[in-house]
Amino acid sequence: MEERKLPAPEPNPETAPYWDAAKNGTLFVRRCAACGRAHHYPRTLCPFCFSDKTEWQAASGNGTVYSFSVMLRAPAPYAIAYVTLDEGTTMLTNIVDCDFESIRMGMRVRLVFKPTEGGAPLPMFTPA
């Protein structure tokens, strides 16, 4: 089986702090101080109330699997997933470092970072 190589994310001025935090082992979520809600992917203007009073918040790194699929038709199979963070928002990610057969809906997962090819590491999740 081929080893899976992860492409580097390409930050922009709006998202650079997210990836800088990732380099330091922290997952950021963006939360709106006006309406109080967290969202993902992060934006400057809150996608719920359009306030510009949004702030970075360090996530706990805990979440649950909202949905997943094991991609078998690939050089190296992988598990793509949506994970709902305890902070309340849902992000696209991968479930790693486990037997894919053991992944379940609603399973508790915790944050791990995986290196990319020349960029910031990617926040991924593994069974808690």
Added chain:
Amino acid sequence: MTIKGKAYIAGAFEHPTRKAPDKSVAQLHAECAKGALTDAGLTKEDVDGYFCAGDAPGMGPLSMVDYMNLRVRHVDSTDTGGSSYLVHVAHAAEAIALGKCSVALITLAGRPRSEGMATGTAPRPGSPAQPDMQFEYPYGPTVVNMYAMCAMRHMHDYGTTSEQLAWIKVAASHHAQHNPNAMLRDVVTVKEVVESPVVASPLHRLDCCVISDGGGALVVVAPEVMKSLGRPRVKIVGVGEAPKGQLGGDVDLTFTGARWSGPRAFAEAGVKPADIQYASIYDSFTITVLMQIEDLGFCAKGEGGRFSADGNLISGTGKLPFNTDGGGLCNNHPANRGGMTKVIEAVRQLRGEAHPAVQVKNCALALAHGTGGSLGTRHGSATLIMERE
């Protein structure tokens, strides 16, 4: 203000090719245009509005208007992926109702098969400026695994099974056997579908649509133009559009934009789901059909699996005859965009020109529904209701 009764589909053409290594994309667009105009009894000189989406080469309408040497006074290059062509019919009706054009030509064409495109199984990088790109692409989202996550969640929430999904492919294959141009003409069984290799769990190879070259075109005209033609009259009576995304991170994979576009179209048409005699439902995957059937109101949410099972979508025996050309699942998915062929088969049904084995008797009211992009991330949704006059 409504588009109800303000425009008609006078011409429809599906390119017979499914593999076209010897043709250019622009050529395929033009061949489709010629086919639809011939079908309508019109010529290129009659066209005063032109519509195309992202499959058109170069600068869309500018390149294609130039290639075909059209003289138009209205263009629209709205791109909502595979649903674009239903949106174009809606926008053409709107433009015609406002007097901005009277003969609108809509074309689609592409060659993903000849180009060897790994349509569903390879992640496709977009532009770095695309706001989702850096948060999604590195994780390996493909067309199949993103739709697979919809299926996984639908199964979890509603108890939908792989066998119920398989019935959708089975029904499509029953129709495709009568279509000489269909890529997959063999009737398949539920067992064959669920025993085909898993591509991305829980979706099997036979849960997926075909990859084909080809294209199609439509001609939408004003009532006075329609009256001058000797063709059966297919009147546009209701349209609805709705993009849906990840909802700011409140991701819900169990419903589609059809929940919003469907009621808009039904309200404009003044009809209800039970009145529809034939439905073209976008079928990139079996799960796509199942969720749209629910969201369009043909059955309650969560009942799509039970509704689709036991041949209920097969023309002649089932309650909701769908995709009688074999659909994207068996017939054709030109340019990886199935919206055009959805409208074309609905037009065939309303004209009584579908294959006799699948023709719905006295079909007077039909629906075509399109999805574009990905149900797993962000997609366009468009519903079109048409009536035989």
